[in-house]
Amino acid sequence: MAVDNEGAARGSHTTDGADGTSWEPDWDDEYAPVVKAAGRQIKLWRESAGLTQQELGDAIGYSLGMVSAVERARRLPHPEFLGKADEVVGAGGKLAALKKDVEEARYPKKVRDLAKLEADAVELGAYGSHNIHGLLQTEEYARALFNMRRPAYSKDDLERHVAARLARQRIFERTPTPTLGFVLDEATLRRPLGGRMVLRHQLEHLLEIGQLRHVEIQVMPLDREDHAGMGGQLQVLKLKDGTAVAYSEAQLITHLVSDPKEVQVLELRYGIIRAQALSPRESSAFIEKLLGEIT
CATH class of the missing domain: 1.10.260.40 (lambda repressor-like DNA-binding domains)
Known part of the structure; x- marks a missing residue:
């Protein structure tokens, strides 16, 4: 992982989509x-x-x-x-x-690195613009997403990535519980990745997870005329030691940002996104409405 001139650590992989830059095993690390x-x-x-x-x-x-x-x-x-x-x-x-x-x-190193940060987080906030956030994905949704990856994963690699994604979801069961917030663009809730039944089960899962006391799920409607998240999806994590890091994603690349000034920008941006989105209660009703539209 390199560090740019602004002091922000930058990765060279995606963390939450289905893409990546390497097909080779990455066991040449601590494992x-x-x-x-x-x-x-x-x-x-x-x-x-x-x-x-x-x-x-x-x-x-x-x-x-x-x-x-x-x-x-x-x-x-x-x-x-x-x-x-x-x-x-x-x-x-x-x-x-x-x-x-x-x-x-078995899990890719980049996923283990992200999981370690998530395990150390006392608060996590994420905005998703093109697919449901990985921590919220059902197994069938995650498998469909990785199956769409081009060039395609081998069967073994596909299962490896799905298992790694599901393992990260242990964060919901952690004690003490972290505060988890997600803002999902409406487009991610309407895009039937894997088919309409996969989407239906995914929406039902969102409603179930959203009932947890330490989880807030919000929806950013498509009709918003002012949207602070047009730069793409991002994630901000506040760690146990009082520091914070952030992620922002693009094709093939994720930026892990640790420079306090840059983290502050993304924290501010995420706060505005939350304010522009529907409230958790309104979002739950919105998701229920979408469920009713799926036949």
Whole structure:
């Protein structure tokens, strides 16, 4: 991550859309040792049990190529892989114990970085202009969104990104609870990404999440003549240490802003967006009305 002349840290990826600049695994970060250690442990336990890669694969329902790739840290083992391998080689739970760390390594690094910030936030405010915010997405909506990505994700990468997005939603269950606010452009509520039933379930989910005491969901109607969010979607996070950071997004690029002056601009902009949007109660009624229009 580079730092520009104004002092704002800038990323080179999107955080909440379905786009990105790389198709390659990004395990060459702090999780690389976890991935490599898992592969070594699987190989050691397999050899100790006197099994070839083919025999282990046959026993747990995976191909020779998959077992080989996992042992060489070229592919991440699924939790099911670890569980079955643990039983077959008699590891006594030692391989199964790797599930949590390996599962976290499955998530793209850029998503883990964002999730860490969200986990440290005491307050989060976000404005979405072209799709429902990732923290509010249903699984089927998120999968439809990632499935639209061009160039297309592989099946494994698609599932990896969906799982990472859903994992971020644990923020709603965190204690102490952070204050979460979302302003959704009306267009995001009308755009039937994935189909009309996917949209219907998504709107129902918004109504459910909006009932949480620490969550406020607002709608920015299309008929507004004054709109402070025309520069695109943004997110502002106030952290436990009293500092704040912000995100703004564009094609292929997300700017992570940490310079206090720039963060202040985006905080001000988000505050105006909230004031221009419908109130949470009006927004709930608006979403219910949209639900009634879906047949």
